[in-house]
Amino acid sequence: MQIGTTLSQFIIEETRLYPEASGDFAALLNDLMVACKFIGSQVYRGALVGALGSADTGNVQGEVQKKLDVIANNAILKSMDWTGHLAGMVSEEEDGPYEIPAGIPRGKYLLLFDPLDGSSNIDVGISVGTIFSILKAPTAGENAKLEDFLQPGAQQVCAGYALYGSSNMLVYSTGFGVNGFTLLPEVGEYVLTHPQMRIPEDTSEYAINMSNHRHWEAPVRRYIDELNAGKEGPRERDFNMRWVGSMVADVHRILCRGGIFLYPFDTKDPKKPGKLRLLYEANPMGFLIEQAGGAASTGRERILDIQPEGLHQRVPVILGAKNEVERVTQYHQS
Numbered sequence: 001m002q003i004g005t006t007l008s009q010f011i012i013e014e015t016r017l018y019p020e021a022s023g024d025f026a027a028l029l030n031d032l033m034v035a036c037k038f039i040g041s042q043v044y045r046g047a048l049v050g051a052l053g054s055a056d057t058g059n060v061q062g063e064v065q066k067k068l069d070v071i072a073n074n075a076i077l078k079s080m081d082w083t084g085h086l087a088g089m090v091s092e093e094e095d096g097p098y099e100i101p102a103g104i105p106r107g108k109y110l111l112l113f114d115p116l117d118g119s120s121n122i123d124v125g126i127s128v129g130t131i132f133s134i135l136k137a138p139t140a141g142e143n144a145k146l147e148d149f150l151q152p153g154a155q156q157v158c159a160g161y162a163l164y165g166s167s168n169m170l171v172y173s174t175g176f177g178v179n180g181f182t183l184l185p186e187v188g189e190y191v192l193t194h195p196q197m198r199i200p201e202d203t204s205e206y207a208i209n210m211s212n213h214r215h216w217e218a219p220v221r222r223y224i225d226e227l228n229a230g231k232e233g234p235r236e237r238d239f240n241m242r243w244v245g246s247m248v249a250d251v252h253r254i255l256c257r258g259g260i261f262l263y264p265f266d267t268k269d270p271k272k273p274g275k276l277r278l279l280y281e282a283n284p285m286g287f288l289i290e291q292a293g294g295a296a297s298t299g300r301e302r303i304l305d306i307q308p309e310g311l312h313q314r315v316p317v318i319l320g321a322k323n324e325v326e327r328v329t330q331y332h333q334s
């Protein structure tokens with residue numbers, strides 16, 4: 001596909017790879033794009049439309065919601081629940097599965113999403129985004145049950161994110177590589193600008209919240225200490241660090257120019273086996289990273305192989321340049 005192809009055209013072309021396709025999936029993706037354009041418009045208008053600050057409510061994970069968390073969550077639920085393409089939805093901001101309203105046909109897909117990733121960056125003008133994962137509903141045409149969403153990430157039929165950064169970008173994969181589109185605001189269309197994004201196997205750039213150093217397990221501490229030792233250390237070269245604090249922006253950088261991202265297990269809150277959520281953060285990002293030639297692991301197992309046990313389950317996340325992720329994984333074995 002040529003640079004400049006619109007996302008709507010691209011989706012139709014990709015759907016032609018499946019002669020038996022009904023068009024439901026293409027329509028679903030198009031509806032989701034509309035929600036992402038709306039959320040992006042609210043992020044960019046920010047304080048002008050009163051979208052910044054706290055909503056003074058909490059979510060199931062005990063986090064204080066920002067107004068934009070709530071705006072983004074409602075935008076996606078309301079853009080998607082009437083379409084007839086979904087059997088149910090799961091959101092970071094909803095306790096349980098969101099039920100499709102009465103009178104609307106139940107479709108054959110499940111949508112799982114983090115409506116606004118990088119909440120701590122909303123009020124300070126730093127990139128945030130929306131992360132999504134699409135699964136097939138085990139029983140199409142019926143209301144999805146909680147267990148239906150607990151599928152390993154390898155079964156995703158599509159994963160992606162919208163990045164509300166210096167541009168509004170849409171990056172996604174249906175298992176044929178990763179493609180990135182940039183919103184042309186005057187036209188209201190995402191246009192292909194980053195075809196077939198690839199991650200180099202090696203890198204000299206890493207992303208981790210260094211303030212947690214004392215809480216990490218020994219393998220992660222060893223890995224990061226070796227990077228920080230630079231030319232004089234065992235890696236015999238200098239490494240650079242970047243940490244945006246919005247996973248979506250850190251992963252986007254890795255898809256654009258390589259790198260490794262870690263949000264490992266730490267003992268700060270021993271009840272939490274990691275910070276990031278499996279179903280709508282680790283799985284979709286793991287899928288994209290693998291599709292771009294990288295790797296995604298907890299340090300002990302491939303993220304996409306994990307059998308989920310809960311909707312809001314957390315996991316350690318190590319993803320990006322293949323050789324670096326393999327090295328961290330090896331350190332966990334020794």
Ligand SMILES: O=P(O)(O)OC[C@H]1O[C@](O)(COP(=O)(O)O)[C@@H](O)[C@@H]1O
Pocket residue numbers: 092114116117118119120209245246247248263275
């Ligand atoms: O503040 P910390 O501990 O560095 O955590 C940052 C991480 O938390 C997150 O913001 C969690 O996502 P939400 O904003 O959707 O809750 C990630 O995007 C990011 O990588």
Ligand SMILES: [Mg+2]
Pocket residue numbers: 114116117118247281
């Ligand atoms: Mg998030």
Ligand SMILES: [Mg+2]
Pocket residue numbers: 069092114115116117118119
């Ligand atoms: Mg969020």
